[in-house]
Amino acid sequence: MSKVRVLVGTRKGAFVLESDGKRERWDINGPHFAGWEIYHVKGSPADPNRLYASQFSGWSGQVVQRSDDGGKTWNPVGNKFVYDGVAGTHQWYDGTPHPWEFKRVWHFEPSLNDPDHVYAGIEDAAMFQSTDAGQNWQEMPGLRRHGSGPHWQPGAGGMCLHTILIDPTDPKRIFIAISSAGAFRTDDGGETWRPINHGLHSQYIPDPDAEVGHCVHRIALHRSRPNVLFMQKHWDVMRTDDAGDSWKEISGNLPTDFGFVIDVHAHEPETVYVVPIKSDAEHYPPEGKLRVYRSRSGGNEWEPLTKGLPQSDCYVNVLRDAMAIDSLDACGVYFGTTGGQVYASADAGDNWAPIVRDLPAVLSVEVQTLP
């Protein structure tokens, strides 16, 4: 019977949660790296026992951990992230130039076919990669140097490259997203990049339709249809059918179109999930009701999913890397909250239950479907 392994990064350590395919009973292992902020833990699609974890503290900076046995044991690997050449400047919050400085790794994206090849999205926003299982890291400088870099600016969480999506049909095509610059695409394995933000509209920048400057919170795709991307922007839920060349809004009947996470059903490319959050100032669900919204039509028409989720007095947030989907026949959906709960649904969102209730604030959730 298949198993699932949920990898949870929190403000004070990492946790590995495992269950059989029924997803009813869970073994909880952790905390790993107790006391450290774990921004992200992700497994290699090519070798599910190969995991990469981003371990950070304000005192001691960035550490990268690697496991070769599915999270039972870990070893630190390389943590030297040096920008290629002269780093230059981006915009600071007040619009003045500010030097590019490495702060932390937000996201690891292992290659689809080589467990030793892994991409890292970092703050201040840049793309790095390692081809030796995390021992050494090299910037892919074409992203910062394509021309708009000096105009990027940090969002409230920092200027982070937080999403990396590899096209499963063409590994040289990679989509990334940066707060607060927007979405970008390479078609040549990271040598050259271009902004893909046409159709985004953001009132908080001087030109609401500018080529860059949009605070994209998350993008997602279905592996069978990589030209279709879904986006949760700072405000607005968006969709593109042409690999980002143009976007249209699909917020439809959502109670608010602010939020962080977005993901796609494993077997239904038109089924999309978001967790609406009240506003950019009020980072909690509207009316104190924690609701996942599901669209089965690729957007615009959304239904609230509430069974098993708190429907009163709930004021947690769900951060951008804290939703994941398994690939079992009955698709599982998972998300973590800043209140320390990890919720799971083993029936595509119809019913929910907490796997665990009292972790530190959850920063990221990933899931592996294991044989």
Add this chain to the structure above:
Amino acid sequence: MIRVQLPGHLRTLAKIDGEVKLEVDGPVTQRSVLDALEARYPMLRGTLRDQVTQQRRAFVRFFACEQDLSHESPDAPLPDAVVTAVEPFLVVGAIAGG
């Protein structure tokens, strides 16, 4: 022989039990002690000082002999009591909540 005490989370990271005892060649300074420490425990690189600029991380402090040496030159000699292992060189996380 130089004695070095590290914060608990860095001892865990480096799998160190208790105090570190280091042999340091040449003048005993912050830089030579940290060089020797990082050579023996490579996983500590970047956690105490920047790997490129060698600047002390902002929330890391260096104490010895009841003195704050954080703002001394990294090439200044450490106190004799540290050099003779009467006192440890203390690496301390700044008090910053959390």
